[in-house]
Amino acid sequence: MASLARTRLVSRSRILHATRPQIIPTLAVFGSGAPVATIPIRYNSGGSGSLNFFQSSRNAPRPANTIIRFVPQQTAYIVERMGKFNRILNPGIAILIPIIDKIQYVKSLKESAIEIPSQSAITADNVTLDIDGVLYIRVFDAYKASYGVEDADYAVQQLAQTTMRSEIGQLTLDHVLKERQQLNVNITQAINEAAADWGIKCLRYEIRDIHPPANVLEAMHRQVSAERSKRAEILDSEGHRQSAINIAEGRREAVILASEAQKAEVINRATGEAQEILLKAKATAEGIRNVAQAIAESPKGGDAVSLKIAEQYVEAFSKLAKESNTIVVPSQLGDIGGWIASGMGIYNKIKESSSESLAKSEVIDDITTSGESATPTDKE
Numbered sequence: 001m002a003s004l005a006r007t008r009l010v011s012r013s014r015i016l017h018a019t020r021p022q023i024i025p026t027l028a029v030f031g032s033g034a035p036v037a038t039i040p041i042r043y044n045s046g047g048s049g050s051l052n053f054f055q056s057s058r059n060a061p062r063p064a065n066t067i068i069r070f071v072p073q074q075t076a077y078i079v080e081r082m083g084k085f086n087r088i089l090n091p092g093i094a095i096l097i098p099i100i101d102k103i104q105y106v107k108s109l110k111e112s113a114i115e116i117p118s119q120s121a122i123t124a125d126n127v128t129l130d131i132d133g134v135l136y137i138r139v140f141d142a143y144k145a146s147y148g149v150e151d152a153d154y155a156v157q158q159l160a161q162t163t164m165r166s167e168i169g170q171l172t173l174d175h176v177l178k179e180r181q182q183l184n185v186n187i188t189q190a191i192n193e194a195a196a197d198w199g200i201k202c203l204r205y206e207i208r209d210i211h212p213p214a215n216v217l218e219a220m221h222r223q224v225s226a227e228r229s230k231r232a233e234i235l236d237s238e239g240h241r242q243s244a245i246n247i248a249e250g251r252r253e254a255v256i257l258a259s260e261a262q263k264a265e266v267i268n269r270a271t272g273e274a275q276e277i278l279l280k281a282k283a284t285a286e287g288i289r290n291v292a293q294a295i296a297e298s299p300k301g302g303d304a305v306s307l308k309i310a311e312q313y314v315e316a317f318s319k320l321a322k323e324s325n326t327i328v329v330p331s332q333l334g335d336i337g338g339w340i341a342s343g344m345g346i347y348n349k350i351k352e353s354s355s356e357s358l359a360k361s362e363v364i365d366d367i368t369t370s371g372e373s374a375t376p377t378d379k380e
Contacts, residue, residue, distance in 0.1 A: 061106070062103050062104070062105075062106055063077075063103055063106070065096060065098060065099075065101065065102055065103060066096065066098075067095065067096055067097075067098060068093065068094070068095060068096075069089070069093070069094045069095075069096060069103070070092070070093055070094075071089045071090060071091045071092055071093075071094055072091060073091045074091070074108065074109045074110045075091060075106065075107070075108055075109065076088050076089065076090065076106075076107045076109060076139075076142035077089035077094070077103050077105075077106055078103070078104050078105035078106070078107065078142060078143070078146045079096065079101055079102065079103055079104070080101075080102050080104040081097075081100055081101050081102075082100060085143070085147070086101065088142055088143060089103075104146070105142070105146040107139050107142040107145050107146060108139065109138065109139055109140075109142070110138070111136055111137070111138045111203060112136070112137060112138070112153075113134055113135070113136050114134070114135040114136075114137060114153055114156065114157055114160075115132075115134055115135075116132055116133040116134065116135055116157060116160050116161060116164070117132060117161075118130050118131065118132040118209070118211075119131060119132070119161050119164070119165070121164060121165045121168040121169065122165075122168070122169060123168055123169065123171060123172055123173050123176055124169060124170060124171055124172045125172045125173055127172075127173045127212060127213070127216055128212075128213060129168065129173070129176070129210055129211065129212055130209075130210075130211040131164060131168070131207060131209070131210050131211070132207075132208050132209055133160070133164065133205060133206055133207045133208050134205075134206050134208055135156065135157065135160050135191075135202060135205050136202070136203045136204050136205070136206075137153075137156055137195075137200050137201065137202050137203065138200070138201055138203060139152070139199055139200055140199060140200070140201050141199030142199065143199065144197060144198055144199025144200075145198060145199035145200055146199075148197050148198045148199055149197075149198045152195075152198050152199070152200050155195075155198060156191065156195055156198070156200055156202070159190075159191055159194055159195065160187065160191055160202075160205060163187050163190040163191060163194075164187055164207075166190075167183055167186050167187055167190070168183070171183070173212065173216070176210065177210070180207055180210075183207065184204065184205050184206055184207060187205045188202050188203075188204055188205045191205065
């Protein structure tokens with residue numbers, strides 16, 4: 001009975017010890033007899049008794065050590081047997097040996113997001129930036145994530161901060177703002193190279209906010225305003241230039257069209273006048289030819305010509321008398337017969353010269369016709 005009572009007492013003390021809240025002691029730093037600061041200390045949740053100042057709260061709480069356990073999907077249980085790694089429990093049912101087996105670590109295999117707090121970084125052109133971001137990681141090896149590093153999440157977070165400061169220090173402010181995506185890729189690659197032994201893979205890193213100093217931000221706003229004003233002035237000047245070019249081209253086209261129209265008008269007028277002169281000349285020649293033919297065919301054609309000249313002379317002289325004009329006339333104005341005789345003499349001379357020219361042209365035509373009709377044998 002005594003042994004049974006002691007066993008029950010020990011069991012109750014263990015239950016009370018397991019269920020009571022964990023007391024976190026503090027280290028007091030004393031100066032002149034009074035504590036000036038306290039540093040909280042948390043014990044490792046693994047139960048090994050070692051201190052852990054940066055224990056992450058993302059790790060799931062350890063389940064109770066029962067004989068039968070059901071491991072959730074996308075979760076890995078790290079089992080230790082008598083303080084030594086034994087196996088990894090995959091999702092499903094698992095059998096544990098009480099007291100001997102212990103679930104030491106619980107690792108989630110899902111993708112998780114870690115917020116990277118804002119930190120200061122200096123660019124290559126000595127501009128201090130406040131940058132924060134979000135890191136997306138996943139545990140691909142639960143053993144390495146449990147035993148390769150003390151706190152995987154905290155280690156990755158610190159690695160992301162230092163890598164981001166290192167990458168930003170190689171770029172200027174303009175390149176940081178322009179090459180944001182490339183900066184994320186570089187940080188992700190650097191984290192994966194360093195975290196390979198921790199069983200963690202960085203899927204991506206996203207810079208969330210970039211806060212430059214107030215004076216730099218104001219200068220950037222002024223630069224943007226100046227650039228916008230410059231573009232507006234350039235567009236305005238280009239508009240005026242294009243407008244002037246269009247007006248000049250329009251005037252040029254108008255002048256060309258006007259000159260072309262004037263040229264066409266002059267050509268048409270000249271063509272019309274030439275045709276008019278030609279038609280008049282043809283009509284005059286035809287009339288003269290008809291008159292000459294009529295005179296030649298009529299036996300008294302000369303008398304008719306003399307009568308016509310006398311009529312024209314009298315008509316012209318009567319027109320001179322109608323107007324008060326001062327003109328110079330021949331001394332023999334009253335001798336109408338003499339004027340008619342002179343006119344007939346001129347007419348006879350013209351007729352004789354025309355007859356001679358006509359005879360010569362007929363002779364030339366006969367010679368040409370006879371030369372063309374001759375054969376090569378006749379010429380020899």
